[in-house]
Amino acid sequence: MTTEAHLTPATYLKIWVALAVLLLAGVIISRFPMSKPVMAVTVLGLSTVKACLVGLYYMHLKVDRRWLTGIAVFPLVVILLAVLLVLSSTLVRL
Amino acid sequence: MSQAHALSATVGESMPTGIPSNKLGMWLFLASEVMFFTGLLTAYIVLRMSNPNWPGPEGHLSVPLGTINTFILLCSSMTMVMAHASVVRDDQKGLRAYLFWTVLFGTAFLCIKGYEYHLKFAHEIFPSTNIFWSCYFTLTGFHALHVLGGVIANAWLLICALRGKIRPENGYPVELAGLYWHFVDIVWLFVFPLIYLI
Numbered sequence: 001m002t003t004e005a006h007l008t009p010a011t012y013l014k015i016w017v018a019l020a021v022l023l024l025a026g027v028i029i030s031r032f033p034m035s036k037p038v039m040a041v042t043v044l045g046l047s048t049v050k051a052c053l054v055g056l057y058y059m060h061l062k063v064d065r066r067w068l069t070g071i072a073v074f075p076l077v078v079i080l081l082a083v084l085l086v087l088s089s090t091l092v093r094l
Numbered sequence: 095m096s097q098a099h100a101l102s103a104t105v106g107e108s109m110p111t112g113i114p115s116n117k118l119g120m121w122l123f124l125a126s127e128v129m130f131f132t133g134l135l136t137a138y139i140v141l142r143m144s145n146p147n148w149p150g151p152e153g154h155l156s157v158p159l160g161t162i163n164t165f166i167l168l169c170s171s172m173t174m175v176m177a178h179a180s181v182v183r184d185d186q187k188g189l190r191a192y193l194f195w196t197v198l199f200g201t202a203f204l205c206i207k208g209y210e211y212h213l214k215f216a217h218e219i220f221p222s223t224n225i226f227w228s229c230y231f232t233l234t235g236f237h238a239l240h241v242l243g244g245v246i247a248n249a250w251l252l253i254c255a256l257r258g259k260i261r262p263e264n265g266y267p268v269e270l271a272g273l274y275w276h277f278v279d280i281v282w283l284f285v286f287p288l289i290y291l292i
Binding site for chain 2: 008015019043047055072078086
């Protein structure tokens with residue numbers, strides 16, 4: 001089965017609509033009166049969903065070799081560990 | 095082997111990993127770029143969290159302009175992936191049209207970003223103004239340089255397509271340029287909310 005059998009131009013258009021809706025949702029949510037941490041988690045969560053959609057469908061990770069996903073995710077894991085380390089020291093100082 | 099793999103593997107590259115070497119190379123390059131941008135974004139988050147008197151944009155950032163620019167990049171990602179699909183189908187007309195739109199969207203993004211910079215400079219806001227604007231110009235500046243690189247690469251592909259030089263058997267640069275372009279889009283999906291919304 002080919003990549004194109006999985007991902008057709010119709011799929012790409014649906015993903016584009018989903019991305020546009022999520023973008024609008026993020027902007028609207030950011031205008032709501034709510035605490036900064038809740039808003040930050042919500043808006044960045046929506047960004048993560050959008051990034052996953054682009055990676056999976058537009059960059060074809062959904063149908064490509066699994067370990068290409070590993071190459072994409074590995075630096076994120078390293079950075080996440082570094083961020084947790086830095087943030088923990090920052091929070092201790094506060 | 096999928097058509098996408100076949101497309102990337104037509105220039106005689108070895109495939110000991112099952113992945114065409116050019117595609118594997120592009121993904122490794124993107125992995126290094128992920129480290130670069132997440133480093134910058136993390137620095138921004140840590141600076142902001144550790145500074146109780148964070149200055150912020152103080153009304154000098156336009157959320158509508160930022161939203162329009164984000165939408166433009168999302169549109170360009172869609173046209174780029176459509177260009178790749180057109181190469182696979184050997185749809186020359188579609189390839190030229192989608193590459194044209196991708197270049198146009200990328201250029202529009204840079205023009206709007208340039209206009210935003212112009213507004214900042216007109217209000218005497220520079221990278222040295224305070225820590226927020228230092229972060230703003232660093233993050234958006236490096237991103238804009240990456241967009242510029244993508245626009246140049248896509249414009250070159252468009253010229254090749256107009257000359258009829260891109261066929262399914264040698265169309266791998268469209269896929270590689272697409273991977274880079276989508277990555278640039280993903281980076282902006284995080285820069286935009288962090289700088290403009292939160």
